[in-house]
Amino acid sequence: MQIKTFVVNPIEVNCYLLWDDSDEAVIIDCGAWFPHEREAIRRFVQSQGLTVKHYLNTHLHFDHVFGNAFIEDTFGVKAEASDKDWEWAETIQERVARFGIQYNESVPALGRILADGDEVTFGKQRIKVIAVPGHSPGSLAYYIAEAEALFTGDALFCQSIGRTDFPDSNHETLITSIKEKLFLLPENTIVYPGHGEKTTIGFEKRHNMFLR
Numbered sequence: 105m106q107i108k109t110f111v112v113n114p115i116e117v118n119c120y121l122l123w124d125d126s127d128e129a130v131i132i133d134c135g136a137w138f139p140h141e142r143e144a145i146r147r148f149v150q151s152q153g154l155t156v157k158h159y160l161n162t163h164l165h166f167d168h169v170f171g172n173a174f175i176e177d178t179f180g181v182k183a184e185a186s187d188k189d190w191e192w193a194e195t196i197q198e199r200v201a202r203f204g205i206q207y208n209e210s211v212p213a214l215g216r217i218l219a220d221g222d223e224v225t226f227g228k229q230r231i232k233v234i235a236v237p238g239h240s241p242g243s244l245a246y247y248i249a250e251a252e253a254l255f256t257g258d259a260l261f262c263q264s265i266g267r268t269d270f271p272d273s274n275h276e277t278l279i280t281s282i283k284e285k286l287f288l289l290p291e292n293t294i295v296y297p298g299h300g301e302k303t304t305i306g307f308e309k310r311h312n313m314f315l316r
Contacts, residue, residue, distance in 0.1 A: 105229055105251040107296070110145055113137035114205075115167040118298055120255060121148065122248075126227030129154040131179075132246065132255050133162055133298060134171030142174045149179070156181055157226040160218075162257025162298060163243040164189035164211070166196045173209050182215025184224065186235070186242030190214070218244060234285050238278020239266030245286060247293075254305070255296045260286055262295070262303035265314045282315060 110119040117135035129149065136142045149156060156179040161168060164185060172183050172193075192199065193211035200207045218224075220235035224246070234245040236259040243266070246255040258266035260282055268275040286295075291306030308315065 105227075105248065105253070107253070108148065109296075110136070110141065110148075112141045113167055113170055116299060117167050118296065118300075119145070119171070120296060121145070121154075122226075122229070123152065123154050124227040124229055127152070127154050128157045128227040130158045130160060130224070130226050130229075130231070131156055131175060132160045133168045133257065134159065134175050135168045136171035136174060142171060142178075145171075146178055158224050159183050160224065160231075160244075160246060160255075161185035162245065162255065162259075163240045164193040165240060165258070166192065166200050166207075168257070168298065169193055169196070169211050170207070170209075172211050176212050182212065184216040184218050185214055186219065186244055187214060187217050188237075188242030189240045190242075192240070220244075236260075236278070236281040236285055238268060238274055238276075238281050240270070241272055243281075247289065252290065252293050253296060254286065254289060254293050256286065257298040260295060260308060260312075261297045261299060262301050263308070263312050264300075265312070266298075279315065287315075 105124045108121040113135045120132040123129035159181045222233040224231040232247045239258045293305040295303045
């Protein structure tokens, strides 16, 4: 399996494109804000001859869903995510306005509603859905055992964790999610977070000061 990372929008969200030799692909968290970011994604998918089968959101905070309408319009796939964060998507224009940002699009309705234990398949790959609430009620991680890859959104970062100062966040819940769900995975699992550099489960167990 191959992974391409696009760092998008002013908050620098990692948007991931996954594909294998079947030429079927999955996109995770397209927060593409600027037209040139969206065009880069479209062109790359086209240049590789890929067919986007699924679009997954780790959660629905605005910086991760700026590109949801673009993905649906361009590739014909609806976002798949937990609906527990839907209030964030539904009120996106109001929420970004608090940061001085004008956003004129609406976030399209979700397609498949995902929950802990669900599976998403593409090509020869099988993605396991892991619920990791805490940063947001509906936060999900996506694990591909064969590729030793874990996409954690804003739950787990390199030597850090997601913010828990939002009204619907919970610090203790997030810590429990990471320790009882993500830290059970093999230590060589590569963690691809929603922001920043990649890491591994083993490294975070030993060095993440928030999780000692």
